[in-house]
Amino acid sequence: MREAAIVLRRELRSYFVSPIAYVFGVLFLGVQLYFATAGWEDGGQASAAAFFQLMSYLFLLFLPALTMRLWAEERKLGTLELLMTFPVKVSHLIAGKFFAAVAFLALILLLTLGVPITLATYGNLDWGPVIGAYAATILMASAYLAVGMFWSSMTRDQIVAMLLTLVTLAALFLLGFPLFLAFVTEWGIPAWFVDLLEGISPFRYFVSILRGVVDTRDIVYYLCFCGFFLYANYLVLQGRRVKG
Amino acid sequence: MSMIKVENLSKSYGPAVALDGISFEVNRGEIVGFLGPNGAGKSTTMKILTGFLLPTSGSATVDGLDVVEQSLEVRRRIGYLPESTPLYTEMRVDEYLRFTAEIRGVARNKTRSAVSRVVELCGLQRVVGKNILELSKGYKQRVGLAQAMVHEPDLLVLDEPTSGLDPNQIVEVRSLIERLGEQHTVILSTHYLQEVEASCSRVIIVNLGRIVANDTRDALVASMPSGPVRACIKGPEDAILSQLAELVPTETARVVGQKNGAVDIMLDTAQTESDVEEAIAALVVKNGWGLLSMTRQDPMLEDVFRSLTTTDEKVLENA
DSSP states (O other), rough: OOOHHHHHHHHHHHHHHSSHHHHHHHHHHHHHHHHHHHHTEEEEEEEEHHHHHHHHHHHHHHHHHHTTTTHHHHHHHHHHHHHHHHOOHHHHHHHHHHHHHHHHHHHHHHHEEEEEEHHHHHHHHOOOHHHOOOHHHHHHHHHHHHHHHHHHOOOOOHHHHHHHHHHHHHHHHHTHHHHHHHHHHHTOOHHHHHHOOOOOOHHHHHHHOOOOOOOHHHHHHHHHHHHHHHHHHHHHHHHHHHHO | OOOEEEEEEEEEEEEEEEEEEEEEEEEEEEEEEEOOTTTHHHHHHHHTTTTTTTOOEEEETTEEEEEETHHHHHHHEEEEOOOOOOOOTTTHHHHHHHHHHHTTTOOGGGGGHHHHHHHHHOOOGTTTSSBGGOOOOHHHHHHHHHHTTTTTOOOEEEEEETTTHHHHHHHHHHHHHHHTTTTSEEEEEEEOOOHHHHOOOEEEEEETEEEEEEEEEHHHHHHHHHOOOOOOEEHOOOOOOOHHHHHSOOOGGEEEEETTTTTEEEOOOOOTTTHHHHHHHHHHHHHTTTEEEEEEOOOHHHHHHHHHHHHHHHEEEEE
């Protein structure tokens, strides 16, 4: 675990020395605050749910840009070769990078605390759901990051990694979209299959946690989802040892 | 005990065979040069030794540990500088070296002294606080060497440590490697022959995934037929050539130049007997000519390299 922590620290530092952290942070916060405040003018409710819902859409666009470089850049620069000859297990390398990305995201999320605090000042904010919503957002973001990291390990081209991540996440998003599911049902696809499709999509679980109902099944889902893509990532990196 | 022991090691990338059953040993304290044309299998061998690649078949051990079964243990004992010196360019030199020390298992309270040791050894004092991105190629190379030995490994694996450097930097890096060789076992790959001549105690020449030679530099050179004899004789050209023809087959002698009434003759003799020179000298004395100079050009490692790595290719093409 010591090695994973060392990788995590290096990764986290690299976010902050490169402009990407600031570009990402400012852009993300700016867009988010704009949307979050835009709805209040016509006497909207002091509800955090809409704000977090919005965040899940924004992640769809922004997180692929954050994860695209994680392995692709190392492969292109050749540093992956050196990294994989350090006395560190591949699983620890993956854990270090993944949790560094999650930690970076959590730091950016901390900056959005201003929104619920403002809401609490002007209205009666129920903090329980807000905390649940932050947890849900982190889980959701982790799932996105795991997908992005996986695609980054598949190619040395960052743009390709980003596009593939975007497509994958968009497809998963569609699977959880009620209108799409209704559309598919009309096509005569069996109900159990539609249920399955909906079950795969991370969005249903997000919405469920967002409602303030923390169900262990939702959390298990996210753990499995991340585990699946991180394991695929592991297989890809181990495959490099065979293919070169 | 041998530091590296490679037996029948093969590696294929799909249908392409990069290594075709090579075997060799490297003893503790040796500096061994891995020589070969591009694509000969030098880098592949190093990547297998350092645990980055898995071999297709065969085995390799480092310090008695299997590179596949005990990969982590092996990697702890190795300092590796890959080809083209990949570095995290956004980090400062000291940050980077501290990171490599920590991740290679140097105890936390010893990282500071480990880093300052290699900074001094590699002459990095002036750039230690700079971003790696800002460094010249020579300094980057030194940072690469520094990270490879920050944990005082038993074995240093250096893949083309001087490629892309200017002549002054090459001399610096070479002398650094020689100093390292005093305490470590070093295996380095190169296609600069002078590098091997300058710093290696033994040469392994690889070609097309096979080892074609494995010996000390002197032994390899001695195995070559000796080079041509060049003599500068003052006298009538026709007489000289006709007399020489009695000594050696005529087609081997050719006039390469004429100056001040002397003929410069090159004898491409395959005969290795040293008495060719003696016979020529006797001939000159007998005829009353003047012998201005006579030298036999010794074969160089370059000749060994060329003869071993080009003939093989032709043999394969004809096969």
